[in-house]
Amino acid sequence: MKNGNLFLLMLHIVVLYGCKETWKAGNIGNPADLKYIHTLDAREGAGISSAPPTVQTGGLLPEYEIVTIKKADGSPLEESLLQYFSIGGSTTVNIPIRSNDSVVDEEGNLITSVKAVSKGENGVISVASGHALPVGDYYVTVKVTTEAEGTVYATVFEDAFHLKIVPLLPTMMVYAPKNQNLVYGDPDSKTVTPIVPNGNPDISFELGNHSDKLVIDRSTGAISLASGYVYNSRESLDVTVQAVSNISGEVVAFDDVVRVVITDTPEEMEVETIYFFYPTLITSGAKPNGGAGYTVQKVKPGDSQRIWGETINNYGKFLQIPERPAANVGQMSLQTDTYSSSGKTSPFDIWMAMDSQDLTPFQYGYKLSLTFYYQVAFFRYLQDGRTPSDLEVYISTDYTGGNIMDVDGNWMNGTWTKINDGIKSQKSLGTNGTQSTGAPWGPVFDGTPYPGDQTTGGDPDGRKRPDLGDFSQKWVKCVYEIPSGYISTNFTLAFRIKSVNFTDPIMFNSGEGRGGMYIFSDIHYKAEESN
């Protein structure tokens, strides 16, 4: 029995010691387990940045190095293409120490800063945008090196990062105009070929619907009537066309990209006009920070009682705009006063930026323009005949929001181009009593008009055009055709009302002039199909 007891005792000791492993701390050794998230859907020419990798170093700072890049067949990448690849490293930054004077180094010197390591890009593999890497698979072998207490640890990780470049698929397809007439009985009747402006051109076209009535030329995308089609009556088909990559077989569908109107006799097709940005401008208060579709920046508010705020004056309430969308219930005019109730006008500089818009959907097959209406009232020239205020109109493609300009006149958050001279303007001739109402519109002239009655007062600057007449309390219609160079995903329009030709406050009562009241309405963008 003694042996039995001992056996039990031993058995328990063995059982008790036979199970789990204990917690371990990070071990320092050669780097291991390098992990990248492989990029398997990179598009031709597009810049690529991998996610930062992870690697087991026991906490040591790793240093990454590209050793080789191989193609799918195992052959090394051509020298000329290597240039597009790079791998990020760590950098050091100085952290200033807000010391209480007691922190000194070993030699007694006050520590004023220490170095910190920026590791955000460490190991990130990048391929430069616009690269010329052909479609295919690429494998990057990476070496990771660490160092601890004088010992260097290194491991080469074969094919650690897999990059697969696939054909650049088209993101846009345009049939211009969108409405295409197919004439039954005319064997040559077919649509235009679509514009497929981006993506790898090695594509073919397929119909996504209506394939019982229509056929598409696989190589050009032109659509015609199917041979078995029997005409009964005029019909209109919204057609989905698919672009198929001949390289990868990937399919991109463009829904309702073209409207085919089938007739038995040729018809003139209607072109489409899209008011894709027609904000109501609705806001509340006299000095809002913005409203529906716009924001306000008051660089110098001057004596203004009302800045891009609700219109309370009758002059802003009689404009009639036929193209205004019916949905824009409560469309508002915005009123900016540049003077105080006592008639004083101090220097001012007031901005209003419309919400940024993506114009790229209309870059092919459309003519893009912006339109706005404004009038200046309660305006008086300076004693020498010059205007005390003026309107400036700007556009930008890189505005990131926030202030446009600081009080010193420095641009902020984007680059802007003044477009006053490119605007085509018309003066309202329509009236309702003493109020300007819009149509009929006078002749088109270039630029925005000089404020006020240009037939009166001196003209030291030579900017008045007496032939245009008086613009006091008259709506002006302004249209600007947006140049193709400004078609971007971030197009922004901004208005600036600023004081000019004086630096000290002026008093209307003393006859020196008055900055006036600026009323804006119906600011909108328009895309018109082009033939």
Add this chain to the structure above:
Amino acid sequence: MKLINLLLLFFIPISGVFAQHTITGKVTDHQGKPILGASITVRGAQQRTQSDETGAYSIANVKSSDVLVYSYIGFQTVEKLALDQQTINIQLKIDEVQLSEVVVVGYDVVKKGDLTGSVASVNPDELKETATANFDEALAGRVAGVEVTSSDGTPGGALNIVIRGGNSITGDNTPLYVVDGVPLEEFNPGSLNTRDIKSLDILKDASATAIYGSRGANGVVVITTNSGRSDGKTDIKASTSYWTRYIPTRLEVMGAYEYVKYQEKVAYARDNYVPAYNVDQFHNRWIDAELYRNTQGTNWQDEMFQIGLTNNHTLTLSTGNNKTTLYYSGNFLDQQGTLLTTGFRKINNRLKFTHKLVDNFEIKGQVEYSKLKYDGMQVSGDQWTSVIRNAVTFRPVQPVNWIEDEEELLITDDPSLFDPVTTLNNTMRQQHSDILAGTLGFNYEFLSKFNLDVTGNYRTAITESTLFFKKETNEGSRTNRGINGTISDRRNDILSITGTVRYKDKKGDHDYGFLVGSEAQHNGFETSELRNTNLPTDFFGIDNLGIATTATIAQSMYTENTLLSYFGRANYAYDDKYLATINFRADGSSKFRGKNTWGYFPSFSLAWRVSQEQFLKSVEAITDMKFRAGWGVTGNNRIGNFLGYNLFSVDASSGYVLGENQAFSPGAYQSNLAVPDLRWETTAQTNIGLDLQILKRFDFTMDYYIKDTRDLLLNAEMALSTGFSKAQQNIGAVSNRGFEFTLKSQNIRSRDFRWNTNFNISFNRTKTVQLNSGQQEIKTDPSWDSQFMQTEYQYITRVGQPVGMMYGLVFDGLYQLEDFEFVGGDYILKTGQPSYQTAMRPGMVKFKDINNDGRINELDRTIIGNPHPKHTGGLFNHFRYKSFDLQFLLQWAYDFDILNGNKSSFGNIYIAGRNGLKSLNDIWTPENTDTEIGGVRYGGVGLVTPYGYKLDTRHIDDGSYLKLKTLALGYNLPQSILTKLRMKRCRVSVSAQNLYTWTKYEGYDPDVSVGRYGALTPRLDYSAYPQSVTVSGGIDITF
């Protein structure tokens, strides 16, 4: 040095040669069979020998005037004057009392051989030789089927004793204590001096416990204390011992350098590895982690743990004659805690007497008084503050570039974190208990075979607890209560009277007896509490709460219950071969209403002593063999006194203020929904056992039991439309099945060397059989840290599974880079990878998606740990070589799990500024991915697991352990020296308790369970007072 000198003195050989001769002979039993191992000694001298297999012995150097003493366990001792005899043959008679190793069962004493139920006895001498403050601390591992576990290591804290698995789910599973015949439900082991224990018997099966009826379901611990002598002699025993206690383990916490490196990692992660605000903050506080590489730092555990000294002194007087006996014992123990400011002190006094007015009428009585004092703050169980948490998480080093404002910032970030040493030194908690009990009764024998015994007992326990937070505590300086103090008083009065009539007779081969009795008990309980807050100064401590500027509403409460019982027992034995016992008890309790007031608890048991049969008598190796079988029903009534009634409460939280400048008006609300049909929790237990003795040296006991508890007193969930979330009902069932094995062997019993072994092992399987109607599980949040765990369920009691299983998510590693796609600069989980929040990132903890729905949520929690050991047991060995004795006890629990709340809370990031376990330094970073510890932040998203996801399989640890529970070495001074010193006995000893634990558990000690909901939340370790190792030296002298 004095001790060494004394020892040397003891070892000095005493020589002396007188005229002597050799005596030989033979020792036989009452049947003439030789006795092996009978002891033959010369009274007052050193000569000693033992009989061999033939019963023969030889003892030399015997003087004619010497008295030879022949003894053997189970037989009456015989003394013979040597004279000039050369041969003395002795036939020993059976000693009824000794043979029986009598056990005290309900209201009676029976010979162990006549037992038909499952009863285990603990040798009180073994308990006395351990360095423990209270006897329950020494019980673990000694009895099969009795699981003794610690809540934690709080000095003087009571242990959890569960006999044969828990019956109740939401109720109490502690056994009933019966001390000197008085049943006590609220028994504090500290009120008993271990050296007063004469016998400690544990009634395990229903056939043994049914006599205690409604209170016997959890088993019964029957303790009988020492009495005075009846032989006209007087013993004065004095013992004193000094202990040194220490906490042997530490949670492995980050040191100064590791902590600063960790802070650096956190800062970089928060800044997405591009230095910004957090890195700037880090460097401006710490400058450079390398500055701390050789910094010692502060291990706050070392700062608040201490060597605890204890002194323990007992003096007993035992005297009397055949008319009157008297016994007195006094004990003083002063135990310094191993955690600063903690400790336990107690004084036990017991005076016990009997006096025979006439031969058949004896008066008996005793008075006992104990004063217990517990010092120090509560270490575990506080949901909001924890000194262990503070010790682990308080920063080990201050930044070199420290600005006072930054301390304020840290307080703002983590207001509940406080310097642990300051906390301990400024939190004044004391608990004083005065326990006074008196017993008076008589025993009257009449008609030669009848015995009437009547005993009345009054017992009162008055406890006052005080808690005072000085200014330099979290409570005092960071809460709106400010400096505050609370005084709570409790008083428990028990008045009971028990009367029994016994009848015993024997006619021919028929041995029979009857016992009938009745018992009445009144149990009153009252409490009061007062608390004042925002004291202007802490100078006066708890002694002048009147200077407070904010008072709270004082509270008081009184409740009571009564129990009236009738019981009876019949015993019958035929030819000492066939034995039967029938018990019956009827209990009427004030806790239950109407027809449920009375409960009836029957039991019966049978035994067959096979060894008495002719066909086995020829098998000499089998010296005793008995089969036992029994069945019985017992109950559990441990619920509130008035839960069967609708209760209405008016308290501080139910008042209202009607408007401005209006006074507070108390309001009443219904606080308990009556369940009029509330009745006893009933346990039916079947037990089959075998007692086997081989060669009178090896005693085997095996028991198999089936224990089914139904009508559980369950605090069951209610439809919220009732207005109550829970109500006490008789719902559900639990079963326990188990096997117990005990071996007691006398391995060696030569003249100079004896080696006895006691081995026991128990297997118990608990299963939840039924819960509330339609309910399949009870989920429980043990609420061990309301901030960290919020209200995450961590335990589940599910039908078909054991009670109180650990419940959580299954850890499945960490999310790594390969689990994601990188799309447009964002990390998107690959298809098939489950998520638990909108933005997922590498470095987050991943859990197994149990239901495969792609989402990790509460539906993915499952049973992740089993707190019930596959088996428990103990291995006790006792060696005696000449005057030396050595004993050790190994105790184990195998294959069970512990919910390691410390690891969950301190081993993962919770509040980044806190220190934690060393594993925290292994957090996931882009350069440390091979880890199980989640990161801080990556890719602009926090990685820390959100609330509701804090517990997973990483925090369930195997708690299996083997513990050297007791090691004791003693030396008994030889008789020759004792005679010179006029002593009867003198033993010097050194011993150790909890000396070493073999375990893989990474906490302080695997013997821990601080869950606040009993059986629903077992084996939880969070901020528990660590267990201590005790090393002691002592001396016992009997005059």
